Amino acid sequence: MHKPKTNSLHSVSLSLAAIALMSACASTQAIDSPEQHQPPTIQGYTIGTHAVAKAPITLAELEELKGSLLMTDEDIKYLRMSHDVLEPHVDELVGVWYGFVGSTPHLLKYFSNEAGEPDMEYLGRVRARFVVWVLDTAKANYDQDWLDYQFEIGRRHHRVGKNKTDDANAVDHIHFRHLSALTIPVTTTLKPFLERGDHTAEEVDKMHAAWVKSVLMQTILWSYPYVGEDDF
Ligand code: HEM
Secondary structure, three states: OOOOOOOOOOOOOOOOHHHHHOOOOOOOOOOOOOOEOOOOEEOOEEOOOOOOEOOOOOHHHHHHHHHHOOOOHHHHHHHHHHHHHHHHHHHHHHHHHHHHHHOOHHHHHHHEOOOOOEOHHHHHHHHHHHHHHHHHHHHOOOOHHHHHHHHHHHHHHOOOOOOOOOOOOOOOOOOOHHHHHOHHHHHHHHHHHHOOOOOOHHHHHHHHHHHHHHHHHHHHHHOHHHHOOOOO
């Protein structure tokens, strides 16, 4: 097993490490939607007790987006290869990402109230869903449930849905510019974890490249409430 290499993002202060110990649970808050039809789980994981609205694009349109991103079946293969590498370390991985957000004031503010005080309970609850997201991203099972839930994640970053799942009292909207930007720290800090499996350097590079495409693709899907339906 390889030790992760240290880089500037990976070595950021884990000032919010205590959050790792918080056992978060899914909220019972409901988000009203005219098109509710989904059960409260996705790929076996509980994501809350509310239903998720149907995606505004089709699976065929998702395939087109994958084409624009040069995401191929080989990328899907390498995403799935990453699953078993990451699963044993997923809490630690999410802790590194939380360390980055926690040590970056202009990002931490989105988990904080208007007075600038971080909401530790909110951070802990979201963290549990982040763990689920890592494993779902690695499963790369792009079915209708997955597609529907992508648009739910987008709403949860936007003022139409932020804070509602956890009944949080944080600032109510995340500016979109930071969503796609975080593709880079998220996937850069991921790479040392991909090196922990028994895979060659070439396979690690391919897993990493597939993750970059997947995270970028997801932030594009999450842009829907920001862009508006006519322009999306
Ligand atoms: C590549 C970029 C990003 C990724 C992969 C990501 C991932 C996630 C995931 C998986 C969730 C939980 C979704 C769920 O409820 O199931 C979430 C929620 C959240 N994220 Fe992000 N995120 C990104 C960008 C950002 C940025 C830039 C911020 C700003 C600090 C942010 C702040 C939040 C907050 C506050 C929530 C909770 C939203 C709520 O109230 O439900 N995220 N994110």
